[in-house]
Amino acid sequence: MSYSSGVAEGQERMRAWVERLGPAPSEQSPETVPAATVILLRDAPGGLETLVLLRNSKLAFAGGMWVFPGGRVDPADAEGAADELAAARAAAVREAAEEAGLVVDPDAMVVLAHWCPPAAVTKRFATWFFVGPAPEGAVTIDGGEIHEHAWVRPADALARRDAGEIELTPPTWVTLHDLSQYATVADALAAIGHGEPEYFETRVAATDGAVIAMWHGDAGYDTGDAVAPGPRHRLRMADDAWRYERS
16 A cells, blocks of 8 residues: 555545535535445455555545545446445446456445435535455556555554555545454454444534544534534544544
């Protein structure tokens, strides 16, 4: 994993993204764009690893950041699909092929979560997150939209973000945080497959030199007050370290 590529650009994009967001949602939230991503896992000598891709720093969305394979749901993905989730599953499989050159078995993927950005974001990609075993074959990237790829232990990716070596989006960070508790692919798929998908709609505020991303259950979520006393469900994003808090 190359640490220097796109890091400065990614950090600046993150700061600019935060500055556009007020503590309260806009009166008229833009419509969401259906999207899907797939977290591919493999067992390695050092423990469970996941595939991450470095997006071109010049891209408007998540430029310069390390992400999982994914993208918007195209009309062709919805053809013959029974519902929104089926269309998203098809999109996740297609994106894995287009961005990483991997043929993923759609039946082997389990649903992890659904993420929606803050209401103030101009283009809101409402994204289904799937998890699946990595298929055989080498990863192939196009060098255009995707500049690099890496297999990484979730805990290592989080540490490298805190060290300023890579940049991650909040949904990617929280997903890696959750995956870091599993020792093997089988453990992860069994636990996730037996649970219900969790829904996240982000609300952002700033306090004490950090940006706070809040989700359902947080005492400050409804009001946008990051210092409201009570239960916590948030990601505190400071330059030196990010910390997930959940009561």
